[in-house]
Amino acid sequence: LARTTQPISMDSYEGQEVNITCSHNNIATNDYITWYQQFPSQGPRFIIQGYKTKVTNEVASLFIPADRKSSTLSLPRVSLSDTAVYYCLVGPTSGTYKYIFGTGTRLKVLA
Amino acid sequence: EPEVTQTPSHQVTQMGQEVILRCVPISNHLYFYWYRQILGQKVEFLVSFYNNEISEKSEIFDDQFSVERPDGSNFTLKIRSTKLEDSAMYFCAxxxxxxxxxxxxxxxxxxxxxxxxx
Structure with a gap:
């Protein structure tokens, strides 16, 4: 399974755009990139998923360069409620059904 | 929006007791999973389940653990004899x-x- 590397923590201020970059150098051809958000004592919540180029939904954008060895989650105009841990996951690979969570990026949004 | 539900939200038990954690997956979903997260640590995969059998399990999922889909809606995780180190958040997916x-x-x-x- 492809390993991911993310910054351990980030601070931002309300109203700013936050970009969290994830490195996944050994991503496989069939792997997709998925981002989850987790608040304390809650289950991970799906944010966005993509394979290549750019994906946008109502809460975030995901930028994936042509080589797919990294990806960037972009959160526009964050608020205090966006304070959470953000996980970058890559998968699947053939025959496996599990997500491997890393330590994620702890985002703290300040007033 | 459909969602996965779990009961109970909090379970307290004595060491050595059996516990059953319950989950109701999203109705048209066919694949089910259990993960756990010890306080302050990573989310860890335990087991995946499809077509009434285990698809994959981690080394954490030893003989003390079992999963079952007793009916068309519930998916359960049983821990036969709990240990102190089983204290964690358990997530169904x-x-x-x-x-x-x-x-x-x-x-x-x-x-x-x-x-x-x-």
Whole structure:
């Protein structure tokens, strides 16, 4: 399974755009990139998923360069409620059904 | 929006007791998972389940653990004889088509059950 590397923590201020970059150098051809958000004592919540180029939904954008060895989650105009841990996951690979969570990026949004 | 539900939200038990954690996956989903998260640590995969059998399990999922889909809606995780180190948040997840080569899918997680073993 492809390993991911993310910054351990980030601070931002309300109203700013936050970009969290994830490195996944050994991503496989069939792997997709998925981002989850987790608040304390809650289950991970799906944010966005993509394979290549750019994906946008109502809460975030995901930028994936042509080589797919990294990806960037972009959160526009964050608020205090966006304070959470953000996980970058890559998968699947053939025959496996599990997500491997890393330590994620702890985002703290300040007033 | 459909969601995964879990009961109870908090379970306290004595060491050595059996516990059953319950989950109701999203209704049209076919793949089910249990993960756990010890306080302050990573989310860890325990087991995946499809077509009434285990698809994959981690080394954490030893003989003390079992899963079952007793009816068309529930998915349960049983711990036969709890240990102190089983204290954690347990998350159930479900997906529509599972993760397999050439396909993609999204796992939707429940709110979790906090298990405290005394």
């Amino acid at each position: 479900s997906s529509e088509i599972g993760l397999a080569g050439g396909q993609t899918d999204t796992q939707y997680f429940g709110p979790g059950t906090r298990l405290t073993v005394l």
